[in-house]
Amino acid sequence: MPVRQNSKKLFLLPVLISSVLFSQIHNVSEGYQKPEDPLVAKNLEEWQDLKFGLFMHWGTYSQWGIVESWSLCPEDESWTQRKPEHGKSYYDYVKNYENLQTTFNPVQFNPQKWADAVKKAGMKYVVFTTKHHDGFAMFDTQQSDYKITSSKTPFSRNPKADVAREIFSTFRKEGFKIGAYFSKPDWHSDEYWWSYFPPKDRNVNYDPKKYPEKWERFKKFTFNQLNEITSNYGKIDILWLDGGWVRPFHTIDPKVEWQRTIKVEQDIDMDKIGNMARKNQPGIIIVDRTVPGKWENYVTPEQAVPEQALSIPWESCITMGDSFSYVPDDHYKSSQKIIETLVKIISRGGNYLMNIAPGPNGDYDPIVYDRLQEISGWMGINQSAVFATRSIAPYHEGDFYYTRSKDGNTLNIFHLDEKSDYHAPASVSFLLPEKWNPKSLAVLGVSSKVQWEKRGNRIYVQLPKERTALKYAAVIQINR
Known part of the structure; x- marks a missing residue:
């Protein structure tokens, strides 16, 4: 899941929030810089026409039916309480969580089925989690063996093992803009959560200024993975970077509660990353979430919709169910609720990025297809009022x-x-x-x-x- 306020607070945030709170959370009131690159501006204008997109959180955690990644983070134990059968101690839990790699085999994975269903429902772009905070890569990275294409992972022997490639190529063929979600923090990497120290919270567990060589190795690791994604996976339209606590210390807004928990410098060198991504993918939209400046090309309220129209590009990421990750018997929103949310968002000038989480078998819950079919009926009648519109x-x-x-x-x-x-x-x-x-x-x-x-x-x-x-x-x- 994207950035959390303070454990449970953002998870339970209602779909409607005040523009004042929205500004405090996402630094909207200050710091937004309109992209100067004409190719980026063109891409952003086209993206604002699309209105309705698909978000997908998917990883090994789907096998346990738990929230993505966050149960690994000690500060978030209060709302991601670990089940005893998954490990009696924290370190047992981490070992068993990471061992999920050895049983992950989503043999029903069929991205064409997803693309067909969501396209009929009116979705026009996709953002897929290439790597969440737990560090498990859903793409064929050469920087780590903690990935779906590793020989340790049963699905690696499937011809569709590089699921990011399969998803991107399938959806691109269907006319979707392609977005790659990527977590800047990596809780599996010894260069971020150094095994010399126990992790305390979501942040790096050592002081990068005290151990600059270690931090440099993490920066290089991150740069290399993002270079792979933007070099080896065809046209990428959006680079959606999560984990806003990985940021230059001077950008912290003390008015925002979760940002006050950042105690050390975590400058990842976004200029180097952004310039590389733009060289590899001219015109790519970069979303360095919650870090205002030239690399946050649009802002991203989570599970929330501002009460008023905003004059800058924005997108609400909201789950179809209650969770961003797959949970058995999740409570899915009604089609009417989804359409009402879409209407509110587009009337205020935003895009609706709706999250649907695949399960451990590699497919959506059957209820999801029912919802998408119902939405497609409404969209077939009313699409001229939705797409390529403005507030x-x-x-x-x-x-x-x-x-x-x-x-x-x-x-x-x-x-x-x-x-x-x-x-x-x-x-x-x-x-x-x-x-x-x-x-x-x-x-x-x-x-x-x-x-x-x-x-x-x-x-x-x-x-x-x-x-x-x-x-x-x-x-x-x-x-x-």
């Missing part, structure tokens, strides 16, 4: 949410009902944006003529009986 004031009024086409000639008004299963009302009334003089109005998914009129700065619409077929959210589209 427009008033953004949100009561149960109504607004987007506009990029050329400014089409206005989309989404009507939600979060209190119950959606039923389109017989009539609606909503505020028009300033200087809008409508010429035509339609309800997407309704073929019969719709009665409407403009009175002052409001529109009044009578919806025909066909409205009863509308699911999850109704969309009124106005042209001028």
